[in-house]
Amino acid sequence: MSIVNLSAYQFVTLDAIQAWRPLVAERSIALGLRGTILLAPEGINLFVAGSREAADAFVDYLRHDPLFEGKFASLQFKESESPAQPFRRMLVKLKREIITMKRPAIKPELGRAPAVDAPTLKRWLDRGHDDAGRPVVMLDTRNAFEVDVGTFDNAIDYRIDKFSEFPEVIQAHRDELTDKTVVSFCTGGIRCEKAAIHMKEIGFEHVYQLEGGILKYFEEVGGAHYHGECFVFDYRTALDPQLGPTPTVQCFGCRGVVTLEAQHSPLYEAGRYCPACHPQRGTAAEAA
Missing domain, CATH: 3.40.250.10 (Rhodanese-like domain)
Structure with a gap:
């Protein structure tokens, strides 16, 4: 079974995010979704993944549940598929901005x-x-x-x-x-x-x-x-123009991006270091 990945955002004034947070978390977990939902006074931003049935039910929930008073009725979702779940858990967070620019006057x-x-x-x-x-x-x-x-x-x-x-x-x-x-x-x-x-x-x-x-x-x-x-900010790390996952990964140590070529370096240790942050990177460069 393939996993459906949903992403969406909408700038809209939200006044009830404190009350919504536990309810949105409860519904998302009940559907078996994983990912992150950000709620802020300026709107919503989300990346979640689950089965086809769960994804469709979640879209319907946000667009039509009376809790949201129609604020997300026109919320547009982008979809992609992956062979495995790209997230470890389900999180619903409250933020000052759904994307931080430190310009709160922008609405x-x-x-x-x-x-x-x-x-x-x-x-x-x-x-x-x-x-x-x-x-x-x-x-x-x-x-x-x-x-x-x-x-x-x-x-x-x-x-x-x-x-x-x-x-x-x-x-x-x-x-x-x-x-x-x-x-x-x-x-x-x-x-x-x-x-x-x-x-x-x-x-x-x-x-x-x-x-x-x-x-x-x-x-x-x-x-x-x-x-x-x-x-992309999930465990797929990067997508190709066909929206498929690529061999690119993120370094566990420095969180930098590690290409397939870099993964073949003797300074790459999965789960520890990449060539950019390996303790012996200077020594290896001098030896070369």
């Missing part, structure tokens, strides 16, 4: 930044410009270690270590993006949506978010104009 439910869907973006990238003739710049809003696993061709990567660094970095580079169409992107859409809203607020004129992020792009048009894999 996406009051107005989203313009979005571009995957087929339209592919057409722009095929042509080298948008429908108005402006050059298209792909802006990766993910952390540096995620970008290293794979990204769009010629994407801008500011080497951020956490998303809260984004506002300062984009301010420092705004002049470089003048008169260009900027498409912000991330894994599933949540970071690039918040990033695009912030960019609109500080004066960027032509900025879009990639609707549904990289995973939706893979689902709809495959890997065109993308090189490498897409890092």
